[in-house]
Amino acid sequence: EDKVVQSPLSLVVHEGDTVTLNCSYEVTNFRSLLWYKQEKKAPTFLFMLTSSGIEKKSGRLSSILDKKELFSILNITATQTGDSAVYLCAVGGAQKLVFGQGTRLTINP
Amino acid sequence: SAVISQKPSRDICQRGTSLTIQCQVDSQVTMMFWYRQQPGQSLTLIATANQGSEATYESGFVIDKFPISRPNLTFSTLTVSNMSPEDSSIYLCSVEAGANSYEQYFGPGTRLTVT
Structure with missing residues (x-):
């Protein structure tokens, strides 16, 4: 079964910090x-x-x-409060997208 | 990218009733997708709607509960039938950016609350 796993599930940082969000996957027929x-x-x-x-x-x-290692990262530098959101990773397999659980990012001023 | 609109934006419905959600795209697209996002959860694909053929449903979703229409290349509807509180979710339609494109763009969503 196709699977997408994101980490961390939740992240709280201060404005100006740099964050890295992770996404690993197991999908047949990766597109x-x-x-x-x-x-x-x-x-x-x-x-x-x-x-x-x-x-x-x-x-x-x-x-x-x-x-090769079946993962992706999303980097956000010099974070701003407007970056606060849930970030979703999705992997396209055979004609459909499979979504991860999402990372809830909160940027505190 | 395509401009997608959905109606209604939100609704509060009584259990046992049905709601039809409309999705309109500003350009012709081959495939349209319907997703559900339950509270605190990620997106789950309900079905893929191709014009001129029956929708293809994912495991756990059936046509009697979620009938879909696709009368032309710019429009689709999803009906949530015989609703229960467990159907309270955000419902989203999406389209691919173009033929053989893997990018999907989403409509603004319909927030459904069933009481």
Whole structure:
């Protein structure tokens, strides 16, 4: 059975800190790994990764995939209170996405 | 990316009743997906809806409980039937960014509370 595990489940840091969120997976017919940010209801797309070792960056966020070790990390540098959210990792297998439990990130001022 | 709208945004319903959620996309898409997110949980795929064919349901979800329509390439509905408090969840539709694209984008969601 396809499985996606995120860690930590919850993280509280101070504004300005750097955080690393982890996602490991076991999926047959791997197609892609996606990161989403969920603040209220709808997850908003952050990154899609399909190749190992190629870092994707968007401002203070970056992510990388290791297809040999079956994991990905999401880094957020110089965190701001607006980064507080649940971060979801999803892995695309055979025509569907499997989601992890999410990491609830809280940034305190 | 596609612009997706959902109606209603939220609703409070009595047990035993049914609610139909609408999902509208601003461009034609082959596949639309319906997810459920129960309180404190992650997203679980209910079914995949292709235009012109019956929806494909995931394990644990059945058509009698969650009938889906897909009348054209820009619209789908999900009905939550004979509701119980356990159906209280956020319901989300999503679409892939394009043909052979693995990116999925989500609608704004419907927050359903069953009393």
